[in-house]
Amino acid sequence: MRRDYFELDVKQIDWVETGGSPEKPLVRIDFHGPEETLTDRLTDPDGELLDDAETDVAFRLQGDVDDPGASGVVSVTNRITGDFVLELNEDADDVLRFIRAAREYGKSADGEDGQYRVEIRTDGGETVIYEKRTFLVYDSEGNLLRGHSLIPSGVEL
Numbered sequence: 001m002r003r004d005y006f007e008l009d010v011k012q013i014d015w016v017e018t019g020g021s022p023e024k025p026l027v028r029i030d031f032h033g034p035e036e037t038l039t040d041r042l043t044d045p046d047g048e049l050l051d052d053a054e055t056d057v058a059f060r061l062q063g064d065v066d067d068p069g070a071s072g073v074v075s076v077t078n079r080i081t082g083d084f085v086l087e088l089n090e091d092a093d094d095v096l097r098f099i100r101a102a103r104e105y106g107k108s109a110d111g112e113d114g115q116y117r118v119e120i121r122t123d124g125g126e127t128v129i130y131e132k133r134t135f136l137v138y139d140s141e142g143n144l145l146r147g148h149s150l151i152p153s154g155v156e157l
Contacts, residue, residue, distance in 0.1 A: 001033060001037055001038070001041070001086060001087075002033065003073075003087055003088045003089055005031055005032050005033030006029055006030070006031055006032075006033075006086055006087075006088040007029070007030045007032065007088075008027060008028070008029050008030075008074065008088055008090060009027075009028045009030070010025065010026065010027050010028070010094070010098050011025070011026040011027075011028065012024060012025050012026050012101070013025050013097060013098055013101035015101070016100060016101045016104050022104065022105050022108040022109065023105070024105055024109070024114070024115070024116060024117055025098055025101040025102045025105060025115075025116040025117070026116065026117045026118075026119065027098065027116065027117070027118050027119070028119045028121065029076075029086065029088070029118065029119065029120045029121070030121050030122075030123075031086070031120065031121065031122045031123070032123055035122045035123070035124050035126070038085075038086070038120075038122060039122075039126075041078070041083070041084075041085045041086070042085060042120070042128055044080070049128060050078060050085070050128075051130075052114070052130045052131050052132065053079070054078060054079050054080055055076055055077065055078065055079055055085065055130055055132075056076070056077045056079050056134070056136070057074070057075070057076055057118060057130075057132055057134070057135050057136075058074075058075050058077070058135070058136040058137070058138065059072050059073070059074050059075075059090070059092075059095045059135070059136070059137045059138070060072050060073045060075065060138045060140070060142075061092055061137070061138065061139050061140050061145075062140055063092075063140060064139075064140075065092060065096075065137075065139065065145060065148060067092075068093065069091075070091070070092035070093070071089060071090065071091050071092055072089070072090065072092050072095065073087050073088070073089055073090075074087070074088050074089075074090050074095060075087045076118070076120070076130075086120070095137075096137070096148060098116070098135075099135050099137070099148065099149070099150050101116075102115045102116040102135065102150050103115070103150055106133070106150075106152070113131050114130075114131030114132050114133050115132065115133050115150065115152075116131075116132055116135070116150075117129060117130070117131055117132070118130040118132055133150070133152045134149075134150055134151055134152060135149060135150040136149045136150075136151070137149045
């Protein structure tokens with residue numbers, strides 16, 4: 001699927017920098033392409049939508065993490081098959097800012113329903129919602145950057 005079919009918007013992250021009340025960060029991904037293609041990727045072999053535990057969210061840098069102009073690829077994958085559900089290009093600074101907000105939200109919340117929410121919406125109005133606790137960040141060589149990732153305590157990778 002083409003990356004330009006997707007549009008990403010984040011909400012509820014500014015409170016970290018302004019000292020406001022904690023809000024669960026939200027990433028909204030709008031899909032503007034053939035809905036049946038996305039639906040196929042969001043469902044398991046039985047035709048059921050993938051749930052929170054069957055998906056992973058990651059960011060793969062395309063340059064150095066310390067480069068102010070660095071960018072990379074946000075991906076949602078099927079944890080069972082390893083297949084990509086979707087990929088889209090984003091600025092590294094924006095993604096890392098989102099992860100910082102999710103980390104701070106996790107310190108103030110019980111964490112039972114996730115540290116951030118992912119909504120994937122189609123033009124036809126279908127929405128899939130995932131409550132997530134992990135957001136992995138990899139460098140351009142594929143090495144996990146633990147210090148930049150959102151990894152709940154007690155999780156071994």
